[in-house]
Amino acid sequence: MPPARPDGQGTIDVMELRSADVATPPALSTHAAEPGRTGVVFVHGMRTSSAIWERQLDHVRDAGHDAVAVDLPAHGARHRERFSMPRAFEVLDDAAGSFDAGTPVVVVGLSLGGYTSLAWAARHAFPASAGAPRLAGVVAAGCTSDPKGKPVALFRDVAHLAVTGTTALRSGLRDASRAWRSALTGGRSPAGGLEVESMLGDVGSPRPGWDIVTDALTHLAGRSSVASTRALRVPVWFVNGARDRLRLEESRHVAAADRGALVVVPDAGHDVNSDAPDAFNRVLSRALHDFARA
Secondary structure, three states, rough: OOOEEEOOOEEEEEEEEOOOHHHHHHOOOOOOOOOOOOOEEEEOOOOHHHHHHHHHHHHHHHHOOOOEEEEEOHHHOOOOOOHHHHHHHHHHHHHHHOOOOOOOOEHHHHEEEHHHHHHHHHHHHHOOOOOOOOOOEEEEEEOOOOOOOOHHHHHHHHHHHHHHHOOHHHHHHHHHHHOOOOHOOOOOOOOOOOHHHHHOOOOOOOOOOOHHHHHHHHHHHOOHHHHHHHOOOOEEEEEEEOOOOOOOHHHHOOOOOOOOEEEOOOOOOOOOOHHHHHHHHHHHHHHHHHHHOO
């Protein structure tokens, strides 16, 4: 029996894939029959591109669905643009509108793409605008730490210091990094997923692309993924890698969903679709099947 939602409205369906289930889980068969054709929009994470979704695109197209993977502003084919949430929404609007009229749309986002997808989907919640696509569901991966609040603002400051950093700013960069880790984890353990040290490298020689991080986190700060989830009246599946230590608020996100599910994929990290593509594709098949029946 699934646990009751804290507010008493409905239940939380929690599914955790065990290692033994990944090979041949009958309930998550790779080519489960789908009740209807769906248009799937894939949205990548920060400092990557649409290329990360190649195996997922092949998978859903082989199952008979339409699919497109977008490049967010400042990434991939749009690398000359600056990231902003309004512009990201336009990209998703165009992608969702590229399918045949009447095709139900599912958006699948990872990390920054997950937060963007939830915020975009919430815009279509009340009421549906004329001509807007019919949203069938959201799969949000690696994005169950609410960006609203201190941790994202602190990490944005880390990124800003990395962009403008000089030798004189090294101590400030290290202090901001430590403060971000402490705020995110309560001082109990190192932050995982987006490891601060691996992203910073040598603070005296910041890696290229930190301006993208600054812009993206500026637009995320103050937005709540929990609030976006709460606004939706379609199923939302949250998918996390078991080794992603940014899974800080899974229960809050699932509880906020009108029809929510959580899948934790064993042995995968933050980039769950790349770390465990076969398992992720099985989850995707099951999600599309359930969204079509909702």
